[in-house]
Amino acid sequence: MAKQFDVAVIGAGAAGMMCAAVAAQRGKRVVLIDHAEKLAEKIRISGGGRCNFTNVNTAPANFLSANPHFAKSALSRYTPSDFIALVKKHRIGYHEKHRGQLFCDESAEQIIQMLKAECAAGGVEWRMPTKVESVEQFPEGFLLSTDTGDIMADNVVIATGGLSIPKIGATDFGYQIATQFGLALIEPRPGLVPLTFDGPSWETFAPLAGIALEVEVETSSGKGKTALKGKFREDLLFTHRGLSGPAILQISSYWTPGTPIIVNLLPDMDVAETLIEGKGTFKKQMGNVLSQWLPTRLAEGLLDANGIALDARLADMQDARLRKLGDAINRWAIVPAGSEGYRKAEVTLGGVDTRELSQQTMMATKVPGLYFIGEAVDVTGWLGGYNFQWAWASGVAAGTAIA
Known part of the structure; x- marks a missing residue:
């Protein structure tokens, strides 16, 4: 028998862990699923290993999208100051390096452990490494068939990122799910790339x-x-x-x-x-x-x-x-x-067309209960911490809406 959850978050990267932690700390039963054996490799290698976790100058003008106004809502409701407060709460030292870019004093691993701790505070259950083989919607919710057992969830959040850096596990899973449920895509291509x-x-x-x-x-x-x-x-x-x-x-x-x-x-x-x-x-x-x-x-x-x-x-x-x-x-x-293509691209441009999503909640307007956040969405920031801030903001928007 499939285990029942309020929320299944697929993808345990920056956006996925943030969303899971927010929803769980607000009382939802959350399961966080990822196919990788190592947690959050993209966070770990970012910023030369020190994680450029936000930029104090973040504004909608720092992002590209076919629907440029979409990001304003989430970014205005969860700002760099909000994430900095979380970093301070976990006593992580940081410094400003260049044009508003903030880095950990020690290691990107501190951000990963912080997000894990936030998930633990809400009692998030983990399925990792676990591969999601299919997602189907029924009147009673979504059925996720995985290689470690079936899961039923009232809500599914796709936080699987884009196609950049395939050697650390990037896939087109998010785009497959969007297409399966009839959502349009803006053609993906490598961004922030030599x-x-x-x-x-x-x-x-x-x-x-x-x-x-x-x-x-x-x-x-x-x-x-x-x-x-x-x-x-x-x-x-x-x-x-x-x-x-x-x-x-x-x-x-x-x-x-x-x-x-x-x-x-x-x-x-x-x-x-x-x-x-x-x-x-x-x-x-x-x-x-x-x-x-x-x-x-x-x-x-x-x-x-x-x-x-x-x-x-x-x-x-x-x-x-x-x-x-x-x-x-x-x-x-x-x-x-x-x-140099996706192998050296830091991000993926394009993705799920934001005109298919609610800018307040990140939910697909055609598919109640299905959310897309982070890099899977057609919102791409400049170099310098902006993409992490979008991950945090979109994850909080979805997690709060679900809760």
Whole structure:
């Protein structure tokens, strides 16, 4: 005979544990199910092992969605301050690192143990590792067939995440359930992911792996109300296959295949004007001039890509040539060949179409009792703790609504 629960949460990651703890502490009988042997691996590896658990600057503008207003309700009702209060309650030391990003002083494991303790406080039952083989709805509730026995639940919460980082157990289970129950999906794709380049235009830059510098990067696609525009000032890193670093991870969520990204390698300088004005001042070769402002190997690569000899004298350069070089540095337009895919993506863009869900409760409007939270939903945050804050907020929204 199937065991009866008020709530079955499928997926014991950030959003799932938060939802389970909230519902259980409000008196619901909750079972938390996960197919993995290790708990919350994505939390454990986040932030270099210290878990960038929120961002104090969180606002709806930091999130992408086909339905951009959807996230406002949950985010306004459970804020970074609320999660910080929980962290303090468990006496976890933390610090702000960069632009509002908060990290544990010691280890991401502290966040995992905190969430486990919150679940224990409500008497959450665990089924782990347990694989859910099917979910069916009957008048008396949902029947979950699993490899460790059947479960009946009045409510089911899908918190199984997206497709990013399959080596730690990512699957499309949440999308399968959404499709089974007739809910629309926004096509998933990798987000916060390094971009790859190839072809003759990239050959000059391929040897620059390891070089890093602060840049401004932007891209846009679409027109009118559907236009998607992003612009970030962060560090860029050259890799053996292309570009990475926070600037590229950020812009990757806005990039669409076939469109260029525009990189300003010296965002605080009008390079052309500086070079032209410096013709009477810098009595130097071009390689030495650019190396004042850029890493030497990058300066040499840019000159090579623009057909300028390293030993060419600045004073001898025509203004038109310098303007072209300046534009190549301040507006370096390159079209990525692709991305490193889900294996290196930190998040999954797209997912369950939020127009199928209640923004107050996260419940599917067509399927009473079925909820979707966290990364499974078409709400994706910027790099820097925003996606964890969405996990906490959406988990609390569903857990509170059920209770």
